[in-house]
Amino acid sequence: MLTYAFIINQVWGHFAQSDRQILRVNMANIRRKIEQNPAGLKYILTEVGVGYRMSDEP
Structure with missing residues (x-):
């Protein structure tokens, strides 16, 4: 997991x-570009x- 502060930094x-x-x-x-369904988050x-x-899902 990455914290907000870590990513911003x-x-x-x-x-x-x-x-x-x-x-x-x-x-x-980013989600709009990589998720097939941005409403049903799968990757991020x-x-x-x-x-x-x-x-953790493949």
Whole structure:
């Protein structure tokens, strides 16, 4: 699992503000591109209040 802060730091650098909204928008765009059904998440799962994780399902 990757926390919001870790992803923001890795993508935008440690000088970036920890604005989760920009991360949520980007994750929604990524999901639209890789999920067959963006409403039924299969690959990238949200851990509310923590971050994101990849599904264990093949």
